[in-house]
Amino acid sequence: MFSKFKPTWMFNNIYAITPEFLKANKITTILTDLDNTLIPWDTKKSTHQLKNWLTVMHNNGIQVIVISNNSFNRVNSAIASLNVPFISRALKPLNFGIKRAIKNYNLNPNQVIMVGDQLMTDILASNNSGVKSILVKPLVASDAWNTKPNRMIEHAIWKQLYKKYPDLKWR
Template sequence: MFSKHKPTWMLEAIYQLTPEQLAKHQIKGILTDLDNTLIAWNNPEGTDELRQWIATMNQAGINVIVVSNNNPERVQKALESLQLDFVANAMKPFSKGIKEGVEKLGLTAHEVVMVGDQVMTDVRASNGAGVRSILVKPIVNTDSWKTQLNRAMEKVVMKSLAKQHQDMKWRSDLG
């Protein structure tokens, strides 16, 4: 029933994703959500761990583009110190922003993965665009008011998906 919301993989955090794992699955580019995936929604500074992860991806030749529903000013301000390209006003759960991100990367949908913390937006948009997805745990356990409704619906969806797919487990790598 909720197959359009099923993530390809589930990782505990985006920082666990390595160039080696991506290469194993022929992934050459990363699209990622911003709030609660890369940075805490209420702390746009980011962490040293995030900067190291981005540097590792850059050294491996793997481009990272942020795909966010936020407005361009908010995304640009949050990414100033990280020097990442982005797609704002992505309209997730629709696939518009994901498709724009794939186009910016200059890759095919099969060569790209989308990483996000929400099934209702990130994973649904990825699946709609034919892009594999990685669901990660939110960085912080609080959400902006806009996200709280999605989280309630997400619990229902995840419970249903877990019953149908016993392989849906949090992992530390893509396997």
């Protein structure tokens, strides 16, 4: 059962994800979580670093779509200046948001990757949708109130994951 929580890869942050890596793995589209993956959960501000990363992806033909469990208003106001399409209230770990993106944007699931900071939502949703995944470390150590219980369960899941997959490594 713990294989459902296993990320395909683990990176320290989104900036470690390069077009070269994606192309080598035949990935054309990044579906990404918002809170604590692109932007800290408690701010609306994006950084120059994030804008640059999005520009590099765009210039390399990599599509980026935000898939967030948060509300339309939160997602819309956080990424308004970034010109990135999004799906809000995605109900991760259920597969609805990812499936909707695959259908709406006519994507090949084999060429899609889901990026996020939570095993229990982002990574479980990717495995439930049959797409590859990258787990990143959360941008800030704190979490929204509704994420805190997930982190406690995550802790227990990690123990099992490391036992079962001793080669899991952060890049």
